[in-house]
Amino acid sequence: MGPQVIRADGLRVSDLLQAIIPLFELDSYAPPVVMMAAVEGDALDPTVEQRYRQALSAQAPCPDIVRIDRFAFYDRAQKAFAIVITGECAKYGNILLKKGVTP
Numbered sequence: 443m444g445p446q447v448i449r450a451d452g453l454r455v456s457d458l459l460q461a462i463i464p465l466f467e468l469d470s471y472a473p474p475v476v477m478m479a480a481v482e483g484d485a486l487d488p489t490v491e492q493r494y495r496q497a498l499s500a501q502a503p504c505p506d507i508v509r510i511d512r513f514a515f516y517d518r519a520q521k522a523f524a525i526v527i528t529g530e531c532a533k534y535g536n537i538l539l540k541k542g543v544t545p
Contacts (some may be wrong), residue, residue, distance in 0.1 A: 445519075445522040445523060445526070446524045447524070447525050447527065448524055448525070448527070449526075449527050450526050451529055452528075454493075454528065454529065454530050455493075455494065455499040455528055455537055456494055456496070457492060458524060459497035460497045460500055463501050464500070466540070467542040467544050468505060468539060468540065468542050469540040469541060471542070472540055473508040473540070474505050474539060475494075475498065475508065475537065475538070475540075475543075476507070476510065476537070476538040476540075477491065477507055477509050477510075477515075477534065477536065478515040478534050478535050479509035479510060479534075480534055481511075484533075486533075487532060487533060490533075490534065491507060498539075518538055522538065523541075523542070
């Protein structure tokens with residue numbers, strides 16, 4: 443049985459982050475924000491990460507965003523509690539959040 447799939451069609455990831463970050467704590471023991479690293483010869487659009495950082499820092503200082511290779515990203519996504527499908531079209535715009543203990 444895989445992760446629960448939640449549809450948020452039409453929403454950008456940054457908008458969704460702004461909505462959910464106030465609702466739970468990110469993990470403070472392991473890197474809580476992970477994005478996929480670009481494959482060799484490909485380029486990242488820095489505005490994507492900037493939008494995510496801005497959304498994540500609305501409640502507290504933005505944690506570091508760790509980048510991992512695509513196969514490690516896929517492995518972690520398969521083990522996720524839930525996958526949210528958005529309308530985000532940005533290349534390398536996928537993000538993994540690790541929830542911490544919510545008081």
